Amino acid sequence: MTRGNETSGNKATHATIREIINTYMEPISAYGNLPTSVQVKDTLNGVPDYQLSVDKKTLKSFNDIMHNMQRKARLNDCIEHLQKSTFTNEDELENAVTAFLCERQWSNTKLKKQCISKLKVATKERNDFRASRRNAQRQQEQQMLSSVQDQKWPLVVIAGSKHSRKGRTVLAKCNIPRNTVVCDYHGELLTYDEGLLRYEQYGDNNENVYMFSFNYQGRNYWIDAVRQCRCHPKTRIKGRLLNHSMKTANVVPRIVLLNQLPHILFFAKQDIAISEEILFDYGVQRDRLSELQDWMLS
């Protein structure tokens, strides 16, 4: 048997051909040209051990396998480029594939079909994933809303007395993992003007410490927690009793839209140990230093 012999030699199995292509030829890429029959023959003549008979059938097998490999590379290229696009329907997806293949000058019906079918699967998986994420988010929001409505915040407890140095405190009733919602700043939601008016009125009795101001989407709001809220006449509201710390705050207030209204929820900044006091940074403005009391810098 001689190498490159047209009539005798080893039978070319697909596995052998693939091995030869991968080992002795330029990598088959999405873009480059495939080797011609002459180039395949030349390559085989340089291959030491295979001794394949290079008849028409073998050359055709090489050709088929190389085309398949290139189609796979083109398929991957197409998927990589289009998988992040959003398609509102199947026609849009098919048009995008056609345009992509046309731009690359890769007209091949089988390739087009494969691209479309793979992208459909990828799009469905992504949509399913998004839907389940949206669902989880909705459930989480629903959970937060019912905690706000029922004022059920079982992870924290009110302690201490109004008359102690710091007044009442809110403590962790158990170990609280980072990112958990601890409670909300519960009260009456007011516009900026309404809130400012009350803030000034309450100021005479030093009660305005229970007012919380914030900005949501360019609008200023206040939450008035000075008096017992009308929605929970008999509940001891926890959020209004959270004390301040600039240096050791362990929760952070975040604005969450629930029932289309902004709410302030306190999220654990870190794992909080049982009995630790729940503290957040009131955000005292330093340009009002003359009005500051020592505890505000604690």
Ligand SMILES: C[S@@+](CC[C@H](N)C(=O)[O-])C[C@H]1O[C@@H](n2cnc3c(N)ncnc32)[C@H](O)[C@@H]1O
């Ligand atoms: C919104 S109230 C917090 C609850 C308050 N402890 C109570 O029993 O009503 C804010 C007031 O608590 C007190 N306070 C808050 N953080 C404090 C701290 N780190 N040290 C001392 N007093 C603090 C101040 O008197 C402040 O005006």
